[in-house]
Amino acid sequence: MAILAFRDLVKSYGQTLALCGVTFEVQSGEIFGLLGPNGAGKSTLIRILMDIIRPDSGEVCVFGEPRRREHLDRMGYLPEERGIYTKLTVLDVMTYFGTLKGLTRAGARQRAAEWLERVELPQVSTWKVDRLSKGMSQKVQIASVLMSDPELCVLDEPTTGLDPVNVRMVQDLLLERRQRGRTTILSTHHMNQVEALCDGVALINKGRLVVYGTVDEVRRRHSLPEVRVYGSGILPPVPEISDVVDEAAGVWRLMLSDGTGPADALTALVRAGARIDRYEPMLAPMEDIFLRVVREEAA
């Protein structure tokens, strides 16, 4: 079931077209990667989703109906350009953001305290925000967004500036949300995170949707016809294989001939007497796909 749908969104800033007919859906309970180079239109799309700016045309549907202001209480948002009130205490700021999302004041304070424990910062609750380090501030902001347990949450570059330990902690929080059926839209430039976390992806470039689907689909669709073979002995030549690269002892990367599928090549190799222990189609890394698509668009 689609929890979010963008339909033919168009948005321009003066003469600059920021979004041009963007249409895609996000399924409930998944972590969805929103990708694109800088200035592609991701932030514009997110701000339209959060009703911060209005599209010139098109429609945004959330929770199965056209988005209304009331829906925002069920949604969370961590903007890319973010900040918090620096002169207030951490607990006061988190309480305010929680109450803005519909929590009671007492409930928000309790949740804030719990979430500070979860992000391993219980000691900062009474600190003024300007006393926090950059990483601490980032974790407080993530906790502020997640403490209201939004059904749909948009996190724009949530791990920028965090050390690997804290990156892992944030990833664990997102995975836990997915286990509980919560949907997260993750806007990031870290493709390894997309591969590790995301179920679906959309890549926007110059305001247009250029790649969309599940991560596996996208990787298959954009991968070269290559397979990796683990075995022993000599790999016999067959017409279905156009090129062979020795990667290590007993490990080969095979380029398939035009029109040949991985299964056909495997069948041909076995018939030719090859001794194969493991055989896997090679999926292109998301980073390669990202670079290739963006470069092709630029060309």
Add this chain to the structure above:
Amino acid sequence: MTRWHKVRTVATFEFLTAVKRPGYLIATFGMPLFVAAYGAVVAIPAYFAAQKDKAEALYGVVDRVAVLALDGDAAAPTIQIPEDVRDTLESVGQGAALAKALEDSNFVFRPFDSEATARSALVGREIQGYFVLGEDYMTTGRVDMYAPDTISLSRGDSRGAFANLVRERLANGRVEPGLAARLISPVKDPRRYSITRTGEVTDGGQAASAVRLAVPLVFIVLFLMSVLMTAGYLMQGTATEKENKVVDVLLASANPDEILSGKLLGLGGAGLLQIGVWLLMALGTAIGVVPLLLTSGIQIPWLAVALAVPLFLIAFLFFGSLILGTGSLGSNIREAQQLAMVWSLTAAVPLMLMSVLISEPHGTTAKVMTWIPFSSGSIIMLRASMDPDFLAWWEIAGSILVLIGSTWLAIKLGARLFRVGLLSSGARPSLREIIRQARLT
């Protein structure tokens, strides 16, 4: 549609944040102390000056025509203080001291045989000056005054006192005592009455006029102070949010109407609380005024008093919306204050036209301004206080309705400008961009 729980959340946050600021607490409780300290600094030299004034001021008199018949030091006749002036002074706690200062005529005039001896006394600073009545005095009335070559503010008073002495001495023995008293003091204890347009006789004394004028004046001054102070808080708060990049988080949780209304109520409440504290402190020091006013028979303009709070709040929301919306378009706090200045100045227009409005509270200017939302609050207060009989109920109801409608529009317009302002970063958006963005609903 505005969700009031969001408005309440924003308002509570803004109020608590504002009132906990050290700057706010210092201003709220420190300002009266500062004013008191300032008053003390001013009062101390004034006290010593008053003490000095109480000391005998000795002047010489050279009477060449012998009309004064001074055979020794003579004091000038005392000056009568009108009763209502005395009441007014007493009501503000200053009456006794001032009346005493006026009544205690401390000018003493000493006769000298010749101008040479008087001048010698003046050179020796035994006297503060001397008067010479020439031989042609009875035909010309000319009197020469000689004083040290220094500046003295009391010399004018000495001339008045000497004139009183001359009047008394001229009349003494020449006319019957009753007439002499009237010649010296021709208008004694004048009592003033006012006739309203309905023919009713009311107290026309200065105290009554002061009360009728004080109610709208206090209203307008407090209103201006609130608008200016709250404008400062609003500008500062919005600039901080833009600077701290909290704007997107706020707009993703509440719509601009809700944020704007919440800020107005929260920061406005903080501003009003501050003024309330100052007002209470001021009333505390002049607590004796209230029973005096209630027992003096002076008519309190109850209609104006009753209208003060609702008019204050509605007009405050009206100006606050415009100030916040316009100010948020500024790229920094100084630019924001410059942009919002136009509304602060507009709010001050009734004060600028006060002399015209007081002289003609139901004149064309006042009647037109009653219907203009920028001035209607202040003008209704003025008219209701100065001459309530000729302020029609439909004028009150109509102008309040206009003000409420204008406030609603101002909140809507302010919210749109607020959204444009919050989302703009860097340079101030152009007028065309503002209009384009504001039209997006």
